[in-house]
Amino acid sequence: xKKIMLAAASCAxxxxxxxxWAAAGPTDPxxxxxxxxxxxxxxxxxxxxxxxSHNKEVLxxxxxxxxxxxxxxxxxxxxxxxxxVTPQDNATSQSLMKGADAEYAKLEKLSGKAxxxxxxxxxxxxxxxxxxALETVLIPSAHNAELKSLLETGLKLFQSHQEHAEHLAxxxx
Amino acid sequence: xxxxxxRGLAAVVAVIGSGALAACSAPxxxxxxxxxxxxxxxxxxxxxxxxxxxxxVQWVNKDIFRHSATAKDGSxxxxxxxxxxxxxxxxxxxxxxxxxxxxxxxxxxxxVNP
Numbered sequence: 013x014k015k016i017m018l019a020a021a022s023c024a025x026x027x028x029x030x031x032x033w034a035a036a037g038p039t040d041p042x043x044x045x046x047x048x049x050x051x052x053x054x055x056x057x058x059x060x061x062x063x064x065s066h067n068k069e070v071l072x073x074x075x076x077x078x079x080x081x082x083x084x085x086x087x088x089x090x091x092x093x094x095x096x097v098t099p100q101d102n103a104t105s106q107s108l109m110k111g112a113d114a115e116y117a118k119l120e121k122l123s124g125k126a127x128x129x130x131x132x133x134x135x136x137x138x139x140x141x142x143x144x145a146l147e148t149v150l151i152p153s154a155h156n157a158e159l160k161s162l163l164e165t166g167l168k169l170f171q172s173h174q175e176h177a178e179h180l181a182x183x184x185x
Numbered sequence: 186x187x188x189x190x191x192r193g194l195a196a197v198v199a200v201i202g203s204g205a206l207a208a209c210s211a212p213x214x215x216x217x218x219x220x221x222x223x224x225x226x227x228x229x230x231x232x233x234x235x236x237x238x239x240x241x242v243q244w245v246n247k248d249i250f251r252h253s254a255t256a257k258d259g260s261x262x263x264x265x266x267x268x269x270x271x272x273x274x275x276x277x278x279x280x281x282x283x284x285x286x287x288x289x290x291x292x293x294x295x296x297v298n299p
Contacts, residue, residue: 076287079250079251080250080251080287083249083250083267084249086249087249164226165226165227165249168226168227168228168290169227169250169288171290172227172285172287172288172289172290172291173288175289175290176287176288176289179289
């Protein structure tokens with residue numbers, strides 16, 4: 013009986029990047045903050061790759077990440093301004109940022125092939141995490157139709173990035 | 186004008202005449218068309234297209250991301266920035282698999298008839 017109750021309790025929680033949310037999930041201002049944070053993290057990693065890598069494929073991929081994530085972020089910021097929504101910091105954003113800071117510090121110490129491989133492997137893992145969050149929590153929890161639509165476009169984009177990153181990681185091994 | 190020149194002129198007129206006749210009697214081939222493909226929400230629309238050799242495909246990027254229309258067989262690679270368009274004239278029959286080189290989940294198929 014205790015096991016059943018525990019299982020029921022866990023079903024009432026949904027997790028994003030290791031952070032559990034109540035069944036209602038994050039609010040729109042929190043979702044906007046998570047989406048913005050996720051974009052900023054990948055732009056920063058892409059810019060580091062552009063500075064450190066000498067591999068043509070890695071550089072092309074990093075350029076794509078910076079360009080696409082900046083485009084989504086610009087669109088997202090324009091939307092929140094239009095909706096008069098202030099993105100609200102939250103535990104998921106903080107958890108994503110903490111993980112990203114650790115990864116950034118690790119990448120900064122690497123060079124050459126070791127850097128390229130770690131960057132590509134992290135891009136695969138990172139996009140998997142963000143895509144999982146978008147699919148299972150962020151999109152279903154979004155209330156505003158325009159925000160939901162932008163997140164859906166974002167999911168298609170990030171799925172494409174994940175496939176590209178997987179191809180890159182494979183090529184580097 | 187000499188007799189020889191007159192014969193030459195007659196021959197030229199005859200050749201032109203027969204060519205015009207041949208053109209008139211040849212089976213009519215449809216006039217080349219331009220097919221417009223939209224790139225929006227990370228996809229090609231339409232996803233599949235049937236066209237003829239001589240037709241043109243024009244891709245219009247209505248997305249917020251830069252895209253490309255790249256043939257997997259290497260026959261063309263058209264880069265299309267946000268809000269821009271690019272085109273390619275189909276030169277040979279076949280079944281073309283097209284992909285956005287930046288976003289590999291974006292795919293399109295173009296069947297080109299002779």
